[in-house]
Amino acid sequence: MLTWQVACHGPLRTLDERLGRALATGSLPAGAAEFCADLGNTAVALPVLLVVMVWAGWLGWRRQRERHGAGQGGEDADQGPAPVRWWLPPLAAGLALAVVPALVVPLKLWIARPGPPQMTGDAPAFYPSGHGATAAVAYGAVGLLLIHSRRGMRTGDGAAPARPHPPTAPATTTTTTTTTATVTVAVTVAVVLLNVGVGIGLVRRGYHWPLDVLGSWCLAGVLLAAWCAVCDRWSAGSGGRAVRRRTSGGPGADGV
Numbered sequence: 312m313l314t315w316q317v318a319c320h321g322p323l324r325t326l327d328e329r330l331g332r333a334l335a336t337g338s339l340p341a342g343a344a345e346f347c348a349d350l351g352n353t354a355v356a357l358p359v360l361l362v363v364m365v366w367a368g369w370l371g372w373r374r375q376r377e378r379h380g381a382g383q384g385g386e387d388a389d390q391g392p393a394p395v396r397w398w399l400p401p402l403a404a405g406l407a408l409a410v411v412p413a414l415v416v417p418l419k420l421w422i423a424r425p426g427p428p429q430m431t432g433d434a435p436a437f438y439p440s441g442h443g444a445t446a447a448v449a450y451g452a453v454g455l456l457l458i459h460s461r462r463g464m465r466t467g468d469g470a471a472p473a474r475p476h477p478p479t480a481p482a483t484t485t486t487t488t489t490t491t492a493t494v495t496v497a498v499t500v501a502v503v504l505l506n507v508g509v510g511i512g513l514v515r516r517g518y519h520w521p522l523d524v525l526g527s528w529c530l531a532g533v534l535l536a537a538w539c540a541v542c543d544r545w546s547a548g549s550g551g552r553a554v555r556r557r558t559s560g561g562p563g564a565d566g567v
Contacts, residue, residue: 313526317438318422327522331427335517347512350505351442356449360408364401367456371397399546400459400538404452407534411448414530415441429517439526440519446509447531454502455538458495 316323349355375397419436426437510524 313522313529314418314422314438317424317522317526324522327520328427331514331517331520334511334514334521335427335429337515339511339515341516344512344515347508348442348516348518349512351440351446351509351513353445356445357408360404360449360453363453363456364404367404367460368398368401370460371400396546400456400542403538403541404456407452407538408445408448410534411444411531412441415439415444415527418530424520424523427517427520437519438523439530440510440513440523441527442513443506443510443519443524443527444531447506447528448534450502450505451531451535452538454498455535457498459542461491461494 313323315321317327418439419441422438423435424438425431425435426433430437506528510521510528513519513524514521
């Protein structure tokens with residue numbers, strides 16, 4: 312819908328350009344707007360993502376080692392620990408960011424939307440915003456990796472065999488679950504506010520129209536949804552264990 316309106320010079324594009332001109336002359340200090348816009352630079356977003364990718368990969372590798380050690384005498388020892396692809400979430404996050412220019416550049420050239428008045432000297436290729444997409448994917452992937460790692464710390468990825476819990480275990484479990492939910496909400500809010508700041512900065516400095524930023528967020532949403540689907544489908548080890556049980560006819564097969 313957004314792309315069609317921009318490409319066909321629809322009424323939404325006209326309203327968008329009016330809004331963009333109004334925001335470009337707004338009261339937000341130019342220095343703060345420039346700082347926010349710069350957060351969408353690859354030189355800023357990529358190192359942040361790389362740091363979190365390395366941290367998430369190291370944490371997953373360490374849990375995998377602990378998991379193999381704890382599972383030696385577990386109930387599934389005859390089949391071996393279910394495979395946990397600890398490297399998949401960080402690798403998929405890096406690939407998601409790498410795909411951004413491969414999608415944004417052809418779209419820009421195809422739609423060929425001129426930029427705001429401040430960018431009249433540049434080639435007409437502003438929709439969607441590359442800075443907006445880079446920030447949304449990079450910082451969105453950072454947030455997802457943090458949430459994914461936190462949930463892995465809570466569940467332990469099925470690392471250890473089941474053991475009797477002490478009487479205080481339910482309260483501890485409830486507290487841990489509440490903490491994880493709080494972290495998830497805090498990270499989500501932080502990522503959303505960060506990207507809103509980047510978008511406002513890009514529009515306030517006259518680098519993009521508002522729809523350029525909104526279109527880049529839609530594109531980032533598709534890439535981050537793909538990240539979630541890939542990691543949910545292939546990174547966890549519990550699914551592999553369930554499959555092996557069903558195929559081997561062991562306990563839990565056919566709901567028995």
